[in-house]
Amino acid sequence: MNDTLAAWTPRALSVLRIITGLLIIQHGMAKIIGFPAVAMFAKLQPLSLIGAAGFIELIGGALLILGLFTQPVAFILSGEMAFAYFMGHMFKTDAPVFHPLLNGGTLAALYCFTCLYLSTAGAGPWSVDASMKKA
Amino acid sequence: MDQFNRTLAGWEPMVLSIFRIMVGLLLFQYGVAKILTYPVLPYFANIPPLIVAAGWIELVLGALLVLGLFTRPVAFVLSGEMAFAYFMGHMFKAGFGAPVFIPLLNGGNGAILFCFACLYLACAGGGVWSVDAMMRKR
Numbered sequence: 001m002n003d004t005l006a007a008w009t010p011r012a013l014s015v016l017r018i019i020t021g022l023l024i025i026q027h028g029m030a031k032i033i034g035f036p037a038v039a040m041f042a043k044l045q046p047l048s049l050i051g052a053a054g055f056i057e058l059i060g061g062a063l064l065i066l067g068l069f070t071q072p073v074a075f076i077l078s079g080e081m082a083f084a085y086f087m088g089h090m091f092k093t094d095a096p097v098f099h100p101l102l103n104g105g106t107l108a109a110l111y112c113f114t115c116l117y118l119s120t121a122g123a124g125p126w127s128v129d130a131s132m133k134k135a
Numbered sequence: 136m137d138q139f140n141r142t143l144a145g146w147e148p149m150v151l152s153i154f155r156i157m158v159g160l161l162l163f164q165y166g167v168a169k170i171l172t173y174p175v176l177p178y179f180a181n182i183p184p185l186i187v188a189a190g191w192i193e194l195v196l197g198a199l200l201v202l203g204l205f206t207r208p209v210a211f212v213l214s215g216e217m218a219f220a221y222f223m224g225h226m227f228k229a230g231f232g233a234p235v236f237i238p239l240l241n242g243g244n245g246a247i248l249f250c251f252a253c254l255y256l257a258c259a260g261g262g263v264w265s266v267d268a269m270m271r272k273r
Contacts, residue, residue, distance in 0.1 A: 012258040117154040
């Protein structure tokens with residue numbers, strides 16, 4: 001079983017990258033394009049901190065789906081999500097909330113470490129990066 | 136930029152283990168919240184047997200994932216559990232007649248990312264910092 005699973009590692013890496021990109025682009029679309037309409041982002045200023053995060057998620061997420069410049073893009077997204085975890089979740093109120101289940105930052109932490117891993121592992125075989133390397 | 140990519144790529148085995156430990160810890164907290172009720176969360180009070188079963192899977196297999204013991208089968212089971220959780224607990228939360236398709240609206244982002252992260256870990260294994268790797272060396 002372990003050998004069969006191990007043989008799928010490169011392709012599973014590409015699948016993980018595409019899914020991560022798709023999930024992150026949702027947050028960017030909700031903030032910048034307003035789809036899907038989320039009440040929390042209804043009065044968002046594009047030139048605010050959250051607006052900047054939205055542009056990073058929109059563009060970075062799209063590049064991650066394509067697998068173009070995966071390593072630097074994932075590195076930036078990882079940093080953005082670390083920022084989001086501490087700014088938006090842990091220190092949401094004046095007193096820090098340390099438990100991710102209580103501060104709601106589980107997803108941000110998971111994005112952060114997934115992107116950190118993608119920044120080291122690269123895009124895998126199903127990506128623009130890989131097809132450019134071949135050409 | 137090539138130099139930057141190569142430097143990052145050199146860290147891949149270690150970061151794989153860090154990634155595994157973080158996924159394990161984040162899953163483990165759901166098991167702890169459901170079974171050991173710490174922290175106390177109102178939506179995990181009086182949970183039905185199916186969610187209790189999910190809690191035990193998260194508690195035991197989450198701990199094994201943190202240790203990196205039997206990483207591949209453990210991550211495979213967790214991946215399946217999270218797929219189940221996404222469809223049962225998020226997409227069809229309002230009943231099978233009323234699916235909500237956008238993860239941002241059904242709240243299932245975490246379940247999806249856990250599912251695919253565990254699927255990848257099932258393929259890639261535990262990395263260098265794991266009990267699996269220590270046992271292989273001996």
